[in-house]
Amino acid sequence: MGIPLQIVILGASGDLTARKLVPALLSLAGRCTEPFRLVGVARRPLSHEAFRAQLRAELPEEDRQAFDGFAERVHYLQGDAGEDLTPLGHQLEALPGGAGAGRLFYLALKPGLFLPAMENLARGGLLAQENGAPWRRVVIEKPFGHDLASARALNRTLQSLLREDQIFRIDHYLGKETVQNLFAFRFNNTIFEPLWNRQHIELVQITVAEELGVERGRAGYYDAVGAMRDMVQNHMLQLLALIAMEPPSSLRPETIRDQKVAVLKSLRIPSGDACVRGRYTAGNVGGQAVQGYLEEEGVPAGSTTETFVALRAELENWRWAGVPFLLRHGKRLPKRFTEVKVQFRVPPIQLSDAPGTEVLADGLACALRPNQLTLSLQPRETVSLGFGVKAPGPGMTMVPAQLAFDYKDRFGGQTAPAYERLLLDAMNGDPTLFLRNDEVEAAWAAVDAIPGQPVRDYAAGTWGPPEADRLFHGCEGGWSHG
Ligand SMILES: NC(=O)c1ccc[n+]([C@@H]2O[C@H](COP(=O)([O-])OP(=O)(O)OC[C@H]3O[C@@H](n4cnc5c(N)ncnc54)[C@H](OP(=O)(O)O)[C@@H]3O)[C@@H](O)[C@H]2O)c1
Known part of the structure; x- marks a missing residue:
């Protein structure tokens, strides 16, 4: 039996979340022994119910019934990834597992927000893995920089906030x-x-x-x-x-x-x-x-x-x-x-x-x-x-x-679709792909x-x-x- 798991998507009302991430998580929810919680974060005001309804509506007809069984584990937080993220910390504390849960943060944001989001997660104490805290991992979408200099700068900052084994740079291929x-x-x-x-x-x-x-x-x-x-x-x-x-x-x-x-x-x-x-x-x-x-x-x-x-x-x-x-x-x-x-x-x-x-x-x-x-x-x-x-x-x-x-x-x-395999590997801490x-x-x-x-x-x-x-x-x- 593993530890409880919390998954946070920053940029959760966008195209990637609706088309790729939620279908993949829905499929994994049916297979994971430890039920996980999903928290979506974006700036627009939405209630938990409105967020769930929005995700459900984007799913293919045949998946909607399965989503109904998953919906109560889906939550929403109105928040700006470029600003203080301590409210996210409070929401995660209140969910099953609290600070003792493993946490996967998925940056489904435009690239200009990767660094501010990371810095705000770190400032809110959400990435700290020391003192016996369970694992914290971050999945970063492409594009990872726009040239060598920007990719290096992004890597340097990430590595000042996280260990390399906490960073999962995705290439869905x-x-x-x-x-x-x-x-x-x-x-x-x-x-x-x-x-x-x-x-x-x-x-x-x-x-x-x-x-x-x-x-x-x-x-x-x-x-x-x-x-x-x-x-x-x-x-x-x-x-x-x-x-x-x-x-x-x-x-x-x-x-x-x-x-x-x-x-x-x-x-x-x-x-x-x-x-x-x-x-x-x-x-x-x-x-x-x-x-x-x-x-x-x-x-x-x-x-x-x-x-x-x-x-x-x-x-x-x-x-x-x-x-x-x-x-x-x-x-x-x-x-x-x-x-x-x-x-x-x-x-x-x-x-x-x-x-x-x-x-x-x-x-x-x-x-x-x-x-x-x-x-x-x-x-x-x-x-x-x-x-x-x-x-x-x-x-x-x-x-x-x-x-x-x-x-x-x-x-x-x-x-299985690519995102399903990659999310599963990130949850399990396997960086091979x-x-x-x-x-x-x-x-x-x-x-x-x-x-x-x-x-x-x-x-x-x-x-x-x-x-x-x-x-x-x-x-x-x-x-x-x-
Ligand atoms: N779509 C794909 O198939 C795909 C494929 C490969 C890679 N990607 C990458 O994945 C990332 C997301 O792509 P996407 O297509 O999903 O973009 P998108 O449809 O434009 O969605 C962006 C999301 O970010 C939220 N957002 C914007 N500013 C925010 C902020 N300051 N704080 C919190 N949330 C904020 C938006 O909602 P609010 O306006 O409500 O905040 C929205 O939910 C990009 O880096 C893209 O390059 C996407």
């Missing part, structure tokens, strides 16, 4: 089953790991493609951030770290995180030409006419923010020297998918009559690369391995074939070092500016279309 599978798949299947290096792998490409443009009401946030900081610096570099890290010697959180940091520290974008930035103009996505980024509501006139990034990166380490890692993310692309594709080298001699060739856009005839391992993360959750087989008939003619695995076929639709201070800083250092590039237009519904295709050289092939 790490809560996804298929992202955890990148690690599990590599290190638990001995047939792949011996090939996982520059001798056998020609190229790795990672795509996060979105059909959506900037979401309603998010233009202000997005325009200040752009594709590189919103997606590449965090989620995509995490995918890259998992694909490229050395095997850790154990599953201990620090051992795993040490290896991820080592990858991020070896990341280089060799020249200005190796990065392409783009911005969508009006076009057609999925048969629907859509407007350009500059016409979207809330985007400032004259914005130079990118909605597309493609990179050709390298890892300066023994395992990967010379292997290009191509990363691409964009909004208003023809199709939504997230995928990692590992392309193996062609055999040194072609022992077939017709090894198969493909003619690339620039007229080059290249041997087919049949050996590709594709890990699809969304919308499909699949692993597939391409290989060549002999076509029936005389002679030795090779044609491509595939072995495929689908999570749904094997496990049904049973995978959260980012350490040096990990965030290494990712920012890599992104900050990328030379500035002009923003090139691409029509919505296309695969981005044509310059992105030129990041593939010679017979390396081209971008996946999912």
Whole structure:
């Protein structure tokens, strides 16, 4: 039997709380042996009942009945995270467990409020863990800073208020089953790991493609951030770290995180030409006419923010020297998918009559690369391995074939949403799937070092500016279309 648990969400009337945190907590409430209390804090005046009704209304119809059983454990406090938070302390004292409860504070606030909120929690004595007080932890949402200098400043202040093991920097990609599978798949299947290096792998490409443009009401946030900081610096570099890290010697959180940091520290974008930035103009996505980024509501006139990034990166380490890692993310692309594709080298001699060739856009005839391992993360959750087989008939003619695995076929639709897993880990004090201070800083250092590039237009519904295709050289092939 654990100690009682109190969860506090600062910024509790917002989108993240309604769409992600409450559904995840509701699901966990049904499974936790120790019932926890949830206290929501925001500035608007709400009674406990009005707050509960608001959360209930935001839930899908099928979850509302379960929420009714949970509602009496949900509380509200009108408060400003930028001001004195001692009333929060009083409210928590009065709840079951009081000061003896473990407390998880979730900062679902805009980034400018992270530090004031932390300082006010500390001033109110809410973070103190000394003198036998039970654990106190803080979950911090992305974006964690907007460059290396701001991330460092944020880390320094956090560490003056808390120990590193109390800080849980979230990247929700790490809560996804298929992202955890990148690690599990590599290190638990001995047939792949011996090939996982520059001798056998020609190229790795990672795509996060979105059909959506900037979401309603998010233009202000997005325009200040752009594709590189919103997606590449965090989620995509995490995918890259998992694909490229050395095997850790154990599953201990620090051992795993040490290896991820080592990858991020070896990341280089060799020249200005190796990065392409783009911005969508009006076009057609999925048969629907859509407007350009500059016409979207809330985007400032004259914005130079990118909605597309493609990179050709390298890892300066023994395992990967010379292997290009191509990363691409964009909004208003023809199709939504997230995928990692590992392309193996062609055999040194072609022992077939017709090894198969493909003619690339620039007229080059290249041997087919049949050996590709594709890990699809969304919308499909699949692993597939391409290989060549002999076509029936005389002679030795090779044609491509595939072995495929689908999570749904094997496990049904049973995978828990990312936030549920991450909240559970934070409650249990397991930081493995959260980012350490040096990990965030290494990712920012890599992104900050990328030379500035002009923003090139691409029509919505296309695969981005044509310059992105030129990041593939010679017979390396081209971008996946999912
Ligand atoms: N939404 C997502 O899917 C998502 C995904 C990843 C990361 N995030 C991150 O999560 C954070 C929250 O995002 P969101 O989309 O939920 O934002 P949001 O919809 O704008 O909600 C912000 C919340 O903060 C409250 N708030 C604002 N100022 C406050 C203050 N001084 N003291 C206490 N509460 C205050 C607001 O309510 P009052 O106005 O009543 O105070 C509201 O409840 C941001 O850092 C965002 O980058 C969000």
